Amino acid sequence: MKKIPFVLFLLIGLSFCAYAQKTMLKTNIPYWLTASPNLGAEVAVTDNVSIELSAGFNPFKFGDDKQIKHWVVWPEARYWLNETYNGHFFGLHGVGGQFNMGGVDIPIWKLKNLKDRRYDGSAIGFGVSYGYQWVLSSRWGLEATLGVGYARFDYDIYSLGENGSKIGENKKNYFGPTKGAISITYVIN
Template sequence: MVAIVLLCTFSGTYAQVAGVKTNLIVDATTTMNVGLEIATAPKNTLDLYVNWNPWEPGGGRLIKHLLIQPEYRFWFCEKFAGSFLGVHLHGGLFNMAGVKLPFNMYPGLRDNRYEGEFIGGGVSYGYQWVLSKSWNLEANVGAGYAYINYDKYQCGNCGKRLEKDRDKHYFGPTKAALSIVYVF
């Protein structure tokens, strides 16, 4: 009986209950980002990512933005190891110009400035590889919806407002991450 009580009391002592991470893909864009993931049950975690880019790189480019993206995750085996499915929300602010996005997405960003906010949600799939007792590598992709409200300006740092309170409904990728994770 004593062994059962001790086993139940101390069995989770060394289990990972949280992780702090950074998305290496986002790091490559000079965007500061941090994620915090907390276990809520043996196969469930809550993840919160914050990305912030206050920089004006020059040359007519402007990529200022703030993104907050909470996500609930269900792990197929155990938390912080293997496959998971996620459901996420996202919201944020942006002020962008002079940017060429992949796949010719939003070609107007090359010649105009867009300032606004967005909110939405989506689903994701990911996998974490255990590298050591305290370090993991995570890959995660997601798709979903975003409602975008914006004003359009003539050029990056100047120019008159061309359009006000425009709306866009976006369906497509909402998440791409290759993260290094410190678990504890």
């Protein structure tokens, strides 16, 4: 969690160091629904290539033993079929972060164990993505993207409670969705 200020500083610095007419800021709307503030900056490198860095975090505890604390970053290089910030794009992205989650009832796939345990660890991975950007005005847009790939998880498992004891540790390889967003975008002119 201590790396969050650095990531935010990096995002802000990236947006101000770039050419203003080639920089876009964005935020992932569904990610906000998990109480996770997030921000992204994207810079056009050529007419059809851009680089993006998005980050999000959740520092909150939601009652007794419920928390989905985490920070995550997604760097990405994108190739736009039409022109940057307009239409279809394909990307290569990375993903990395740390998490401390538990006590939350999410009855799907492997997340069902979050109800009875707390997981504290890190993840790093990469993948490919596809997306589409709708131009709403000269500055505003709407972007949807989905990525799949590989991630390596390294984590400790704890029992719930104020002084939850460590009950195990694990490392897992994951193949599947590694990125997803529906973002409101703003081009800086």
